[in-house]
Amino acid sequence: MALIVQKYGGTSVGTxxxxxxxxxxxxxxxxxxxxxxIVVSAMSxxxxxxxxxxxxITSDPDPRELDQMVCTGEQVTIALLAMALxxxxxxxRSYTGAQVAIRTxxxxxxxxxxxxxxxxxxxxxxxGRVVVVAGFQGIDVDGNTTTLGRGGSDTTGVALAAAxxxxxxxxxTDVDGVxxxxxxxxxxxxxxxRITFEEMLEMASLGSKVLQIRSVEFAGKxxxxxxxxxSFQDGGEGTLISVDAEDAMEQPIISGIAFNxxxxxxxxxxxxxxxxxxxxxxxxxxxxxxxxxxxxxxxSADNTTDFTFTVHRNEYxxxxxxxxxxxxxxxxxxxSSDDKIxxxxxxxxGMRSHAGVASKMFExxxxxxxxxxxxxxxxxxxxxVVQEKYMELAVRALHTAFGLDAPAE
Numbered sequence: 285m286a287l288i289v290q291k292y293g294g295t296s297v298g299t300x301x302x303x304x305x306x307x308x309x310x311x312x313x314x315x316x317x318x319x320x321x322i323v324v325s326a327m328s329x330x331x332x333x334x335x336x337x338x339x340x341i342t343s344d345p346d347p348r349e350l351d352q353m354v355c356t357g358e359q360v361t362i363a364l365l366a367m368a369l370x371x372x373x374x375x376x377r378s379y380t381g382a383q384v385a386i387r388t389x390x391x392x393x394x395x396x397x398x399x400x401x402x403x404x405x406x407x408x409x410x411x412g413r414v415v416v417v418a419g420f421q422g423i424d425v426d427g428n429t430t431t432l433g434r435g436g437s438d439t440t441g442v443a444l445a446a447a448x449x450x451x452x453x454x455x456x457t458d459v460d461g462v463x464x465x466x467x468x469x470x471x472x473x474x475x476x477x478r479i480t481f482e483e484m485l486e487m488a489s490l491g492s493k494v495l496q497i498r499s500v501e502f503a504g505k506x507x508x509x510x511x512x513x514x515s516f517q518d519g520g521e522g523t524l525i526s527v528d529a530e531d532a533m534e535q536p537i538i539s540g541i542a543f544n545x546x547x548x549x550x551x552x553x554x555x556x557x558x559x560x561x562x563x564x565x566x567x568x569x570x571x572x573x574x575x576x577x578x579x580x581x582x583x584s585a586d587n588t589t590d591f592t593f594t595v596h597r598n599e600y601x602x603x604x605x606x607x608x609x610x611x612x613x614x615x616x617x618x619x620s621s622d623d624k625i626x627x628x629x630x631x632x633x634g635m636r637s638h639a640g641v642a643s644k645m646f647e648x649x650x651x652x653x654x655x656x657x658x659x660x661x662x663x664x665x666x667x668x669v670v671q672e673k674y675m676e677l678a679v680r681a682l683h684t685a686f687g688l689d690a691p692a693e
Contacts, residue, residue, distance in 0.1 A: 286451035287409070288313065291323040291419060291441030295458045296515035297361050298328035306456075306515070307368035310414060314374060319409045321448065323419045323441040324365055326357025347392035351421075351431045355381070358418035358437070366416045376414040379404070381421035381429075386440065388422035388430045395422060395430035396498075397439065400447040417444060435496030442499045446506035453503065453510050454522075455495065460514035461523035462487070462494050464688040465541040469676050472689035476523050476539065483539050483631050484510075484525045486665045490542035490629040500525070537634040537641060538686040543679050545626040545672055547577070548600035549657070550607055551592040554617025557583055564614050565591055568606050574599045578627070578660045578669065588617075592658065594669065597623055625657065626675035629667040630682065642666050648685040654678050 290310070297303050306322075313320055325331075334354045338345040362378035369376035384405065388395035408415045419437025422430050432439050438455060445453035461475040462484065479487075481504035488497040494512060503510040503525065513522035555561055566576060577594045584590070595603045600623050607619045635641050645666055649656060654677065658669035670678055683689060 285317040285319065287319045287321075287448060289321045289323065289441050289445040289448065289450045289453045290456060291437055291454070292325065292456045292515060293437065293458070294325040294328035294330070296456050297324050297365065300364070302515075303361070303364050304368050306365060307372060307374075309456075309515075309518075310369060311372055311374055314414060321405060321409070321415045321417060321444055321450070322365065323417050323437055323444060324358060324361045325419050325437040326354075326361055330357040330360070348428060351392050352429050355418070355421040355429050355431055358420055362416045362418045369414055369416070374414055375412055376416055377408050378416040378418075380418045381440070382423040382427075384417060386422035386443070388424055388432070390424045390426070390428070390430070392428075393431055394433040395424070397422060397432070397443050397502075400443060402444075402447045405444075405448065432498075433496075435499070438496040438499035439502060442502040442506075442508055442510065445508045446502060450508065453508050455499075455510065455512050456515040457494065457512065458515065459494065459512070460517050460520050461512050462492075462525070462540070464539070465543070465679055465683055466492075469543075469679050470541075470683045470689075472683065474688065474690045477521065478524045478526070479539055480633055481510075481525060481527060482664055483633055486629070486631045486662070487540055487542045490544060490627065490631065490665065490667060492540070492542045495525075537638045538630050538632040538688065539634070540631050541679055541682055541686075541688070542629045542631060543626060543675055545675055546597045547594050547625050547627050547669065548597045548603075548623040549592060549594050549621065549625050549669065550600075550603055551590055551620045552607055552611060552614075552616045552618075553590050553620060554588045555591050556615050557587045557589045561589070561614055562591065565607070565610055566593070568610055569595075569603055572602060572606055574603050574606070578658050578667065580658050594625070594627070594658070624672045625669050626672040627667055627669055628675060628678045628682070629665050630686070631665045633664050635664050635666075644685065645682060648681050649678055652677055652681050654681075 366376040366378040385401050387399045405415050419440040442453050463473040465473045467473040485500045488500050510525040511522050579593045582590045611619050654674045656668045660667045
């Protein structure tokens with residue numbers, strides 16, 4: 285008998301029929317003798333509908349009240365799933381994030397989990413109940429409802445698995461695992477049987493939409509075996525995300541290719557090349573809660589520098605307005621920008637023991653006449669910025685060049 289935490293996303297519980305199908309799957313796991321904690325998202329489209337209601341009232345809704353409202357989506361789903369289980373004769377009990385309680389900080393709309401009180405859940409499990417918990421939400425020290433940000437139900441699932449010392453956390457979604465890249469861009473993409481926490485963390489941070497990055501961080505920190513499975517297929521093994529076993533066979537050079545088209549590039553030209561100038565540029569950007577990704581700084585012959593960085597496209601206008609003000613303050617010549625770029629990244633722990641990965645990547649892109657605008661590297665990843673219109677071509681070419689295509693049938 286194992287203790288398993290299962291998380292079901294919005295598409296998995298998008299209709300009463302799909303909720304009943306989830307109940308059937310849970311029943312089969314329970315019949316095998318497992319203890320089960322089920323984390324669910326709001327029904328597909330419900331969170332967007334609620335946000336739309338708020339924006340119909342005001343273009344700038346108060347974050348506390350927004351969290352108070354959007355958390356109701358999951359409250360509906362947990363009750364419906366508990367009803368579906370009880371209708372099958374399975375004792376079940378539902379909990380909101382506040383009822384558990386999942387304690388968070390006070391950062392409304394993107395709170396971080398600080399602690400979990402697992403006493404009530406353990407008592408229910410001991411009495412043979414299936415426990416159903418609302419994902420995406422918690423409660424702060426003052427008793428206010430908080431939400432964890434988009435994809436936060438993944439984080440709830442992994443955090444509960446860590447707190448309960450679960451044997452496995454299973455993330456059920458609309459795909460049957462983690463692929464070498466998005467099959468909608470590369471039809472020859474292959475499902476991976478296994479991937480390391482390190483690789484999955486890079487894939488999630490670089491644009492892969494399968495898992496929320498914070499859930500992978502949590503799983504890696506607390507060594508929670510994490511498995512991605514399909515809600516709509518039975519019998520598959522999905523993809524296991526775990527530590528890299530020491531006795532594992534040698535890793536492939538590249539495990540996957542991630543991409544992100546939601547990028548924008550900003551450049552401050554003619555910046556005096558003096559100590560502290562990078563902080564004077566990026567300090568106000570960070571103070572405005574704008575996350576900066578790739579950074580490149582060049583030095584020219586006249587002791588000035590061009591300072592370039594990327595941000596999420598949603599924050600492009602905010603960052604540009606800040607830079608236009610900063611430009612005068614630091615004595616820079618001008619600010620230029622481009623919101624039609626994309627980032628393409630190779631990810632793989634095998635890079636550590638193989639030379640020439642970067643040169644092969646650059647050669648492949650050169651053959652396709654794709655210009656590289658920025659480059660960033662780490663031990664297990666290489667990212668490049670290219671024009672958005674070339675992104676899919678770049679991904680397909682690199683997928684083939686590094687031998688990731690599935691064999692032709």
